[in-house]
Amino acid sequence: MEQSHPIKKINIICAKGSIEDVYATLILGNGAVMEGIETNMFFTFFGLEAIVKGRMDKLHTGVVGNPALRLPGGLRMPTLLGIIPGMESFTSWMMKGQMAKLDIPPVSEFLDLITAGGGKIYGCKLACDMFNFKKEDLSDHVSDILTVGEFYELAGGEGSQIIFT
């Protein structure tokens, strides 16, 4: 498909750390890399969970206050069930199983794919300061820790788009 104004650069900000938020970011980012689009990914606040060593493959999905969550069979999952110990782990485990069936990789492998294709991963300086993370706490996939101003500098240019997931 020839477009008159193709997207040349994609800059994605991930500020949340649940499975669905992080995967939305990773799928958009990897998809852009696969299309040959220059890709910058910026992780901030709870989104940092996706790039902190030892945490990235252990993300969970929220089972309390998530009105879209359904039980197997399609019935809505009552919020009260969500407070049962282990329910969040179980639900997250099920979601990861479903994703694995579709050949969706674990977060660490997703970051491998993205960086292998030249995509860049960044952490947010303010969020790192807030949660006491240093560069060495973050995955080796991470190029740098940036201020918001530095992020905007990176994101500049014709045909560049910023996405907040």
Added chain:
Amino acid sequence: MAQKTYAGVTVDVNDEGYFTNPSQWTKEIGVEIAKEEGIVLTDKHFEIIEYLRNKHSKGETLTIRSINSSGVIDVKTFYQLFPGAPLKKATKIGGIPKPASCI
């Protein structure tokens, strides 16, 4: 349906130039399409194209991740061999439809 002539053979392609009939493909045709994409094919290119064609013929979904399990090359090399959009370019050059996959 559109047609194109590569290496003296007329083949069926869709609007984007992807083959609609993979059996019409030959290595010589692959070399010509690669030229259009600015790529000179080496043995490594052909090995990965063979792998993709084989997977396609079995009806399997082609993903960037599956390249790592090809046993031919890793994803990083794949991006180097087919710069830009490797899965799209490799399938176009290899005479199989554009992968309908998000990963």
